Each structure stands twice: as structure tokens, then as C-alpha cells.
Amino acid sequence: MSEVKAKINVLDYLGIGTAIFAAFAISAIPSFSWRAFIFACIAAAIMMPVNIRRLAKIIKQEIPILHRVAIAFVLLIILGPLSVLDGEDQKTRQLVALQAQEQKAQEEKYNSVLSQGMTATSPEVAYKSLDAARSIKPLPPEAESKYMESAGEYGLRIMKENPHLALTMLQQSVSSGRASKEVKKAFDEMQAKIQQEQAKAQREQAKAQKEQSIAALVSEGKKQFDAKSYAAVIETHKKLKAADPQNTHLDSLKSQSQDELAEQVRAASEAKKVLEVAGEKPENSAWDGSVKAVKNWMKANLPDPDSTKDEEWWKVVPTKAKDGLPCWGVRAQFRTKNQFGAYELVNMYFHIRHNEVIEVTQ
Known part of the structure; x- marks a missing residue:
């Protein structure tokens, strides 16, 4: 089945x-x-x-x-x-x-260094042990008191080797009220010495900064003079005298700048008079330095104007003509053929009014 x-x-x-x-x-x-x-x-x-x-x-x-x-x-x-x-x-x-294991290890370490610090007779051992315990968790009042006392005593021992650490330790002890008279005296002396050193360092720093500032003003004044910024030179000289009245580095440049400014004023006044009598100032060509009014005179007066070869052109400046009135003047040096067909070097001074040559001199 x-x-x-x-x-x-x-x-x-x-x-x-x-x-x-x-x-x-x-x-x-x-x-x-x-x-x-x-x-x-x-x-x-x-x-x-x-x-x-x-x-x-x-x-x-x-x-x-x-x-x-x-x-x-x-x-x-x-x-x-x-x-x-x-x-x-x-x-x-x-x-x-x-x-839990780490916490237990920390607790064991804390108890070990705490016990070592409390039983130590050396201020160094007591301070270092209790400081290690203190870094794990707060110390009991009795241990904290010994820690502050040992900080002061240990600080006295290392004053020469490590004054900064010693000062910190002495300050800890003094602030806690557990410092001995010797510790307090050492702390006050160190503080006074540090304040004196700080004041000296501040004076030296201020002196160095002042010297740098004076050197910068002198350098700036020389650069301004080279750039023909005469008014700026005078202003910089004023600042230099305010910073160091005995400094004479810019005295000469200041005098020269004043002379240059006076000359600029005189030239501007003269140029204004020339402008009123002789018209607009003729411009030197940006291409070859030539002056159009003189070129026109050459075409009209030279024996062979097409043979003319420019040698040198001076800048147009204000001057006076034989009649004693202001005019514009420019000197030109060029080569041209004379009536005999020979090239000769010519150097002439041209007096110009209203863009026309009014007289020519050597």
C-alpha cells in the first residue's frame, strides 16, 4: 500500500x-x-x-x-x-x-603619582608628581596645598636655569597664599627685574623705530628731489626736522628745491610775458625736434633749401630780441649747400614771434 x-x-x-x-x-x-x-x-x-x-x-x-x-x-x-x-x-x-579599562589605568596612575608626591621630601619630586596627578583630575585640598608650596620651593632652585618657568611657579605659589617669605621676596625681585628689562626693551625698540623712520624720510626726500617734486622735498624736510632737529641730511636738497621753485615761478612769470608779446610757444616736432616757423624761414631764405640736412635742434625757450621785447628762441644746427654748391655746417639762433622768425643770430 x-x-x-x-x-x-x-x-x-x-x-x-x-x-x-x-x-x-x-x-x-x-x-x-x-x-x-x-x-x-x-x-x-x-x-x-x-x-x-x-x-x-x-x-x-x-x-x-x-x-x-x-x-x-x-x-x-x-x-x-x-x-x-x-x-x-x-x-x-x-x-x-x-x-572602563582606560579609566581604571588613569585612576591607578593618579593614585600612584599622588602618593609619590605626598611622601616626597624633594620639592622637585613633589612638584612634578603632584603636577602629573593634577593633570588627571583635581587634587585633594591637602595635596593642592603641598603642590603650591613645592612650586615655590622648586621655583627658587631653577631661577638661574629657567627663569621663565621659575617665575610661573613662584607666581602660582604666591597667588595661592602658600608661599614662604623667601619665595615672596624672590618673586618680587624677579618681577622688578622683568619690568626693568621690558622698559629697556621698549626704549630700544622705540629708538630703532625712530631711526628707521628718519632713514625712511631721508630716502623719501632724495627720491622726491630726483623726481623734481621740489615742494614735496620741502615738506619731507619739515617732517625730518620735527623728528630729529639735528639731522642735516636734507638741508642741501631743501635749499636747492627752494631755488628750483623760485626759478619755476620766475620762468612762469617770464613765459606769461612772452605769451602776451610773442604769442603761443612754438612746439618742437615730436619726430625730429624741428620747429615749423624755422623750417618756413629756411625754405624762403636758404640758397638750396631742399639740400638741407638737420643735425640738431634745441628746445624752444623764452628769450628777448634786439628790441628788448620778449620772444621765443631756438637754436638749430644743420648742413646746407651754399651759393657755390658746397655743403657747410650752419649753427644759428632763431627769434620767433607769433610763429614767424623775426631775426637770426649766430
Whole structure:
């Protein structure tokens, strides 16, 4: 008689899945995870309505491949979060244990250096030990008092080797009110000495700054003179005298600048008079320096003007003609053919009014 295979329904698969899941969850209980315990309880509750005998029959039967995949997928979904959560708990416990271990080590170190500092007879050992303990956590009142006393005594010993550290330690002791008379006296003397040194350094710094400022003014005045900024030179000379009345570096340049300014005023006045009598100033050509009024005179008066070759042109300046009245003057040097057809070098001075040459001199 053939055996009739039992029909497998959803509840059967659920029973299989929860049974396996319960086994995994219960196995996680030794790690003391409350999540594992809760999952185990849930699995057991789901497992209760499943018929154990029927489950045994189901296990003996051949389960289709798709059903196996479905079971594996369900187990993965259920067991995955459990493993992740349990892993996080493990990390948290390890971190807490590590922190507790570090705290214990710090406490042991604190007690060790505190005991060493309290029993030490040497101010150096007492100060360094109690300072190490103080860096971990506050000292008890008795230890704090000894720390301040040892700071003053140790500070006295290292005054020559390390005065800055010694001053800090003496100040600690004095501020706490635990310093001896010797410590207080040493602290006051060091403070007075430091104040004197600071005042000296400030004076030297001010002197150096003043010297730099004076040197900068002298340099600036020379540059201004080279740039023909004569009014600026006079102003800089005034600033220099205000900073250093005995300094004479710019005296000569100041006098020359005053002369130059006076000459500029005189030239401007003369140019104004020339402008009124002789008209606008003729301009030297930017190309070759020639003056148009002189070129016109050459064309009208030289034997062979086309043969003229310019050699040199001077700048147009205000001057006076033979009649004593102002005019514009310019000197020109050129080569030209004479009446015999030979080239000769000519150097002439031309007097100009209203863009016309009025007279020519050598």
C-alpha cells in the first residue's frame, strides 16, 4: 500500500522556518543579547500551533527547489538583522570595556603619582608628581596645598636655569597664599627685574623705530628731489626736522628745491610775458625736434633749401630780441649747400614771434 504524501501548506513552511530561526536565536543567548532572547520567544510562540508529527513527515518529503529557495530567503531576511544588531552590541560592549579599562589605568596612575608626591621630601619630586596627578583630575585640598608650596620651593632652585618657568611657579605659589617669605621676596625681585628689562626693551625698540623712520624720510626726500617734486622735498624736510632737529641730511636738497621753485615761478612769470608779446610757444616736432616757423624761414631764405640736412635742434625757450621785447628762441644746427654748391655746417639762433622768425643770430 503506497504512502500518501501529505500536502504542504504555508503554515508548514512557516513552522520549518521558525524552528530553524528559534535554534539560531537560542544559540545567541550566551552573548547575553536581549534582542536574541526576544527573537527566541517570538519563534517559540509561532512554532506552537505546528503539529510536530506533521513537521517530521514534511521534513522526510522531497521539498521542491522553489520552496527551498523561498525558505532560504525567509531565513535570510529574519536572521540578517539579528546578526547585525548582535554585532553592534558586541562593539558597544567592547568600547565600554575599553573605556572602563582606560579609566581604571588613569585612576591607578593618579593614585600612584599622588602618593609619590605626598611622601616626597624633594620639592622637585613633589612638584612634578603632584603636577602629573593634577593633570588627571583635581587634587585633594591637602595635596593642592603641598603642590603650591613645592612650586615655590622648586621655583627658587631653577631661577638661574629657567627663569621663565621659575617665575610661573613662584607666581602660582604666591597667588595661592602658600608661599614662604623667601619665595615672596624672590618673586618680587624677579618681577622688578622683568619690568626693568621690558622698559629697556621698549626704549630700544622705540629708538630703532625712530631711526628707521628718519632713514625712511631721508630716502623719501632724495627720491622726491630726483623726481623734481621740489615742494614735496620741502615738506619731507619739515617732517625730518620735527623728528630729529639735528639731522642735516636734507638741508642741501631743501635749499636747492627752494631755488628750483623760485626759478619755476620766475620762468612762469617770464613765459606769461612772452605769451602776451610773442604769442603761443612754438612746439618742437615730436619726430625730429624741428620747429615749423624755422623750417618756413629756411625754405624762403636758404640758397638750396631742399639740400638741407638737420643735425640738431634745441628746445624752444623764452628769450628777448634786439628790441628788448620778449620772444621765443631756438637754436638749430644743420648742413646746407651754399651759393657755390658746397655743403657747410650752419649753427644759428632763431627769434620767433607769433610763429614767424623775426631775426637770426649766430
